Amino acid sequence: MLVSELKEKLNLKVFGGNSGLNREITGGYTSDLLSDVMGFADQGKLWITLQTHRNVMAIASLKDLSAILLVKGQQPDADMLELAEEEGIAVLGSDENSFEVSGKVFNSLMQKS
Amino acid sequence: MHFEYQVDGGNFSNAGVASSQFKKILKQLNVDPGLIKRIVVALYEAEVNIVAHAYRGIIKIDVNIDKVRIALIDEGPGIPDISKAMEAGFSTASPKVREMGFGAGMGLQNIRNNVDQLDIESVVGKGTKVEFEVNLG
Numbered sequence: 594m595l596v597s598e599l600k601e602k603l604n605l606k607v608f609g610g611n612s613g614l615n616r617e618i619t620g621g622y623t624s625d626l627l628s629d630v631m632g633f634a635d636q637g638k639l640w641i642t643l644q645t646h647r648n649v650m651a652i653a654s655l656k657d658l659s660a661i662l663l664v665k666g667q668q669p670d671a672d673m674l675e676l677a678e679e680e681g682i683a684v685l686g687s688d689e690n691s692f693e694v695s696g697k698v699f700n701s702l703m704q705k706s
Numbered sequence: 707m708h709f710e711y712q713v714d715g716g717n718f719s720n721a722g723v724a725s726s727q728f729k730k731i732l733k734q735l736n737v738d739p740g741l742i743k744r745i746v747v748a749l750y751e752a753e754v755n756i757v758a759h760a761y762r763g764i765i766k767i768d769v770n771i772d773k774v775r776i777a778l779i780d781e782g783p784g785i786p787d788i789s790k791a792m793e794a795g796f797s798t799a800s801p802k803v804r805e806m807g808f809g810a811g812m813g814l815q816n817i818r819n820n821v822d823q824l825d826i827e828s829v830v831g832k833g834t835k836v837e838f839e840v841n842l843g
Binding site: 625626627628629631632636642644646647648651652654655656672 | 718719721722723725726729743746747750751754806807808810812813815816819
């Protein structure tokens with residue numbers, strides 16, 4: 594499923610990194626610990642988190658993740674968005690918490706496959 | 707081939723820049739993507755350790771036909787007990803660093819899990835040298 598398709602299906606906000614909306618999502622990874630994501634999230638995963646700083650994008654780029662999804666109405670820091678544009682990785686947002694939104698993403702990806 | 711990168715302690719906005727630059731070089735060198743992933747995880751964690759704990763550091767990388775050898779040498783507080791530092795979940799990171807999602811005590815584990823050889827030397831009050839190798843092919 595493309596990032597743009599998930600965005601439409603779950604009515605997610607797009608904060609920036611729009612050129613990354615055509616990336617393919619191969620699955621998801623929900624974590625707020627950066628080393629957890631660094632060590633264990635695979636390429637193409639959607640990263641669901643409440644972290645909103647620039648280092649999130651650095652990791653997303655290093656790990657070739659498909660997009661970031663911020664939970665609980667969190668707003669990205671300005672320098673996070675700057676790097677999102679540079680790297681072409683979309684930053685999405687939801688008002689729901691990690692548990693709720695992870696469930697919806699999981700179901701959406703399952704229906705699609 | 708030899709590459710060097712400077713790392714500033716405390717400067718989180720540049721954390722990962724060296725790793726990102728070296729990843730691009732590995733891609734240009736057509737290194738196997740699976741090996742690139744392993745090298746990048748280990749290098750990023752070691753780079754962030756300098757940012758989070760040391761005053762400054764230098765990364766020295768040698769790429770040979772058969773392996774990539776990376777040394778990260780910092781000036782910093784040093785590690786009093788390296789075996790303790792290697793334990794999963796052990797961290798001396800500040801509350802501010804932890805709030806950002808760093809400092810979970812997983813960094814050295816991530817390095818160890820992704821390299822073929824790891825060597826850490828440290829002198830308290832002077833600094834730390836982390837050296838590792840990943841075999842190519």
